[in-house]
Amino acid sequence: MEPATLTLAGILMLALITVESGGAFLLRVTTGGHPANDLQRNWYRAGHAHAAVLLVLSLAILPYTDAYELPAWAVWLARSGVPAAALLMPAGFFLGVLGQDPQKPGRAAVLVPIGAAVLTAGLLAAGIGAIAAGRP
Template sequence: MEPATLTLAGILMLALITVEAGGAFLIRVTTGGHPTNGLQKSWYRAGHAHAAVLLVLALAVLPYTDSADLPSWALWLARSGIPTAAILMPAGFFLGVLGRDPAKPNRASLLIPVGAVILTAGLLAAGIGSIAAGRG
């Protein structure tokens, strides 16, 4: 594996520790230790799940980027798209329902579709690059 890939993999593994902390927070939420409304509870769960799944997905895709046949900008997108989405989407879920008793999500929830677009771009770049490397 390339040194840059190993470095990013290490960062992603350490980032999973924040997901553990989020799990502890969710336990407090679901047991009544942190008062929330139904919207907050469901969005916190979605944010936690997206963080975990996207970080693990980033770790799974990362080794394939070393062999991808892509121009440098697309290789950068293949390596960083999924980890970026793993930050933006959960942030949108958590920050989108901050407050004492929100009735609807706030503007921070726009991070969710932005993250989804970046996730799609990263997956496209990694997938196309892997196919090209496999055929070449």
């Protein structure tokens, strides 16, 4: 594996620690230790789940990117698209419901669809790169 790939893998593994601490926060919310309305509880759950799944997916895709024979920008997108989505989407879920008792998501919720678009682009690049690398 390339040194840059290993470095990113290490960063992603360490980022999972933030998901772990987010789980502790979510536990406080669900047990009543931190006040939250239904909207906040649902969005906190979604943010936590997206962060965990996308970070693990990032780690699963990463080793394959070293074999891609794509333009440098496409390899960069394949390598960083899913990790970027792992930041953007949960940030939208958490920041979108800040406040004492929000009745609807705030402006930061726009990070969710932006993250989804980045996720799609990263997965497209990764999928195309894997198919291209596997062809004789």
